[in-house]
Amino acid sequence: MKFSDVIGQDKTKQRLLQMVAEDRVPHAMMLCGPSGCGKMALALAFASYLLCSDRRDGDSCGTCRQCIMTGKYSHPDLHFSYPVIRPTGTGSEHKMSSEDFSSEWRNLLSAGPYFDIDRWLDEMGAANQQAQIGVGESDLLIRQLSLKSSQGGYKVVIIWLPERMNAECANKLLKLLEEPPQDTVFIMVCEEPEKLIDTIRSRAQRIDVKRIDIDAMANALVSSRGIDEDTAYRIARAANGSWLNALEELDADNEKRQFLEMFISLMRLAYMRKIKDLKKWSDTVAGYGRERQKRMLAYFLRLVRExxxxxxxxxxxxxxxxxxxxFSRNFSPYINEANVIEISALMNRAIRDIGQNANAKIVFFDMATNIIVALLRKP
Known part of the structure; x- marks a missing residue:
């Protein structure tokens, strides 16, 4: 992965390059930003640059032995830590670590550096399990970093979603950050840095990664996907700075298109006051699973705003x-100053109730019937 492969983020690239040029690379840093903005891509590009033996033109060469190993995610001085689930067939005595899913992780990275936790859970076959970074991971890191650099340069550790560390792991990692092995760089890729313990945050240099610029994303869509400029620009605007969102828009059967159909159905049935059909609608979305239900409601909230x-x-x-x-061209007058706050509140309440494991059929039917009343309000 080279800096030139990262979509947009020119200011962050220059900041990372400047750290190396001025010989002030921190032993620990946090790349913080929303999903899809390219934090992992930046981390991989920076790791490649640090390990490269023939840097040129502000980037790794991509051809030296170090870069080839890094590109295959097999460099002995590049280590990854990431949330995992309990492997099938293991008991409570097993200390989970990244070694349990190293082949799945390489498969994920090989498909591209833009991914999210849902994609990773699918890759692991997690079903309903929650992924975390446990004490087995910190023990593994301690063993790995106790060895000298095999290539005589930096050792780089990329920790993806460190906010998913449990307390025991976080405390052991803190000791590593307080007394880091020589020439070791920790790159933490965070989406919710506030969930990290304060002592870890205070020992890492934070770099906030912004959403991808619309023009940069549109150019990437044109060059990598071969679509016309107008369509690329529209997709880039709708993606809200996330390359993942942009890729979803290109997928003919993507989840958001399904959510749009469910939103249109909900609003039409509510407007026509078809209670029996709204009950069927509620039963259908109740079968989606709670994480998908919350994503759908978040999408509904965005469409209400739009x-x-x-x-x-x-x-x-x-x-x-x-x-x-x-759809909005004709529907938008029905979302106005008399009901926009009320409808948004109904959807936010549904998100809260779903998160608290309330009965989904009741939650969605209650929301749907209340939307009937809200749509009657005139400005």
Whole structure:
């Protein structure tokens, strides 16, 4: 992975390069930002640059022995830590670590550096298990870093989602950060850094990674996906700075298209006051699973906001796909100042209730019937 392969993020790239040029690479850093902005891509590119033996033009060469090993994720001085589940067939005495899923991790990275926890859980076959970084991981790191650098340079540790560390692991990692092995760089890739213990955060230099610039994303879509500029720009705006969102928009059967269909169905049935059909709608989405239900409700909230803003007829305020805009063109007047707060509150309450394991059929049917009343309100 080279810096030139990272989509956008030019300021962050220059900051990382400047650290190396001025010989002030911190022993621990945190790359913090939303999902899909390219934090892992930056971490991999920076690791490649640190390990490269023939850096040139502000990037790793991509051809030296170090870069070839890094590109195959087999460099002996590049280590990864990431959340895992309990492997099938192991008991409570087994200390889970990244070694349990190293081949799955390489498969994930080989498919590209832009991914999220849901994709990783699918790769592991997690079903309903929650992934975490346990004490077995910190023990593994201590063993790995006790050895000298095999290539005589940096040792790099990329920790993905360190906020998923349990307390015992976090305390052991803290000791490593307080007394780091020589020439070892820890790169923590975080989405919720506030969940890390304060003592770890205080020992790492934080770098905030912004959402990907619209123009940079549009250019990447044109060059890598071969789509026309107008479509690329529309997708880039709707993606809200996430390359993952942009890729989803290109997928003909992506989840968001299904969510759009469910939103359209909900609003039409509520407007027509078809209680029996709303009950069927509620039963259908109740079968989605709680994580998917929360993602759907978050999508609904965004569409409510977009429809409200569409009434102002200022294109710069809207971030919708062509399909979303086609529906909103006629529907948006029904989301107005008299009900936008009420409808948003209903959906936020549903997210809260689903998160607290309430009965999904009741939650969604209650939300749907209340939307009937809200849509009747006139500005």
């Amino acid at each position: 429809n409200f803003m569409y009434n102002f007829r200022i294109p710069q305020l809207n971030y919708m796909t062509r399909e979303e805009e086609n």
